[in-house]
Amino acid sequence: MSTNTMRRAATGVIGLAVAGTLSLTGCKNGNEEVAPAQSSAPAGQGGQDSAQPSTPASPSADGGQAPAAGQAKPGQTFKIGETAQVPFSSGSTKGAIALTITTVEQGQPADLDSLKLGDKVKGMIPYYIRYSVKNTGTTDLSFASVSHMKGLLPDGSEAQGVSVIGKFEKCKDETLPKGFTNGQTQTSCAIALAPSAQTKVVGAEYWGDPYNNLNDSKGLFWK
Structure with a gap:
């Protein structure tokens, strides 16, 4: 795990403690666990800068490589529905994907009942x-996971x-299937929680490799 990834994880723990939520876990059908995580740091601060740099970032000290020409740059912002060309890395597997946030869809509070978070x-x-990926x-x-997706609030x-x-039918987050070769496409989903009915989730951030281990630690944004 890179230094910046560890810093993000630590920020999530701090955010939970500040919110007074020391443990936010539950189970579904007896064997499916959920683990919410929160970070209170605004995008654009503390590693969430949404400004697009004029030149590609340099490789980080921990071995992360900046995206090549034609690939999305750290901090780049897209409209929902637009596609980013993204270098992909998962363990020893490396490749390239086209990543598109197709929609940010509001659900109902009752959707969460099956997760038993009370x-x-x-x-x-x-x-x-x-x-879509x-x-x-x-x-x-095959079997790689394209996750590292977060929701963004209006501020x-x-x-x-x-x-x-496990399975959550309202929002399925699955690994890529067997035989996921060039040209293959799959849809996926991530859950984000708005703190109240008055505050909406208006965008998303992707911070998978290499966007989570560059020196400036900027993700990709869709708004």
Whole structure:
């Protein structure tokens, strides 16, 4: 795990403590666990800068490589529905994908009932960040996971997220299927929680490699 990734994880823990939520976990059908995580740092501060740099960032000290020409630059912002060309890395698997946030869809509070989080999500509204992944490289990405997706609130801060281990029919987050070679496409989904009905989730950020281990640690944004 890179230094910046560890810093992001630590920020999430701090955000939970500040919010007074020391433990926000639950189970579904007895064997499916969920683990929400929150970061209160606004995008554009503390590693979430949404400004697009004029030149590509340099490789980081921990081995991360800046995107090549034609690929999305750290901090670049897209409109929802636009596609970013993204270098992809998962463990020893490396390739290239076209990533598109297709919609940010509002759900209903009752959608969360099956996750058994109770009062921990009282008053919160789930939003579903739906996105598509297309293999544009030469590597077979079978069984890789394209995650690292967060919701954004109107003030630029990150929405609380929920990671589900198991199936959640309202928002399926699945690994890429067997035989995910060049030209293959799959849709996926990430859950983001708005703190109230008066505050909406208005965008999304992707911070997978290499966007989570560059020196400036900027992700890609859709608004």
